[in-house]
Amino acid sequence: MDTTSRAADGLVTYVRSVADDLGGDVFEIDVNLDRELATAIVLVNSHVPTLAEFPLLLTWDEVSGWGLRIETDGHGDTAVLEFMGEDILPDPAQVEQFLLEATNGQNPGMVAAPAFRFPNAQDDLERRLAEFCE
Template identity: 30%
Template sequence: MVERDGLGAAARGLRQYLLAVAAELDAPAWFCEVDVPATAYLALEGRLARFPDHETALLWDERDGWAAAVESAAGDDVVVLAYLGQDVLPAPEVVVAFVGSVYAGGYPGQPEPPNFRRPGAADGFDERLATYAGDAVCEGQA
């Protein structure tokens, strides 16, 4: 298993993968947690027509992959609207298309969590993350 201590290839790969998605979406900010279970939050600029008073975000975790969400009225919680549901690490372009469909008023993806994998399982996930590592190290904010 590849280390996820914040310095290993899987951790760097997760950050690079999220940076690629954030750049494609022109996300103003994002953060991630690389420990098991790995999670991420990407803030999105626009609001959805059906939720004009709520901030919009993308959530990601290593079990269910990407989900579109809105912040609760109090702003202290998020409500998932839909899960992308294709793969835990889809290409950034697939995530962008998902977000575009959500903003267009569609109901893409699926309503239930896909439960792709068990966090921390030795199933090749960390190695997939490591392929995104390259040489760059990012700071965690786009």
């Protein structure tokens, strides 16, 4: 994704909207547009009950959308817990609900990563992201 595009600005705005819905649960946000695959990481303060000792990350990428991961080693290595599925850009309230259900011990997502698109595909993702700038 072109780092100077409206889509890039839209992704930052979208991720911030998700983080705003999560409120005080957000510890740190990172949006990365410099690689071939646009990604976002939202480190949250909450935990899933069965893995309470591991930091929990809400992640997004331009292929699979939102997912939950845990940091496994203190050095940035992560393991996937589940993916939200449904849509690559769900409403921020849906992402909040996904996280809430997971931290309440439910399994709201899917184990297999959805493949909504190929990286840098010529589809409507960039247009949809640019709409978050308006």
